[in-house]
Amino acid sequence: MVKVDKLSINHLVTQREGNIVSDMGSEKVMLNIENGKYYNLGTTGGEMWELIAAPIAVNEVVTKIMTKYNVSKEQCEQEVLSFLAHMYEEKLVQVTTQK
Amino acid sequence: MKREWEKPVLEVLDVNM
Numbered sequence: 001m002v003k004v005d006k007l008s009i010n011h012l013v014t015q016r017e018g019n020i021v022s023d024m025g026s027e028k029v030m031l032n033i034e035n036g037k038y039y040n041l042g043t044t045g046g047e048m049w050e051l052i053a054a055p056i057a058v059n060e061v062v063t064k065i066m067t068k069y070n071v072s073k074e075q076c077e078q079e080v081l082s083f084l085a086h087m088y089e090e091k092l093v094q095v096t097t098q099k
Numbered sequence: 100m101k102r103e104w105e106k107p108v109l110e111v112l113d114v115n116m
Binding site for chain 1: 101102103104105106107108109110111112
């Protein structure tokens with residue numbers, strides 16, 4: 001598998017295994033078994049986590065999120081990318097290039 | 100009715116385990 005250095009809007013993202021996820025009110029919290037760290041994904045992040053249960057392009061995540069939230073495309077793209085890039089750094093998601 | 104946007108932030112919780 002090719003290692004992706006920088007996440008872009010055209011990459012495919014999906015959840016990595018080895019996380020225990022739990023709902024806490026409207027937010028999602030997660031324990032990564034590998035590094036022993038706990039994460040809070042928040043509300044929007046929790047929705048994104050559900051969207052990436054199967055491989056999906058980042059731009060498709062943006063499109064789906066935009067149907068639910070009152071946000072501009074530019075802002076949504078930028079903030080979704082930033083969030084997913086952070087998850088990728090923490091090895092919580094897997095990123096591949098589209099064929 | 101669309102909801103108000105909330106910037107997604109991945110918060111790393113400081114829990115010793």
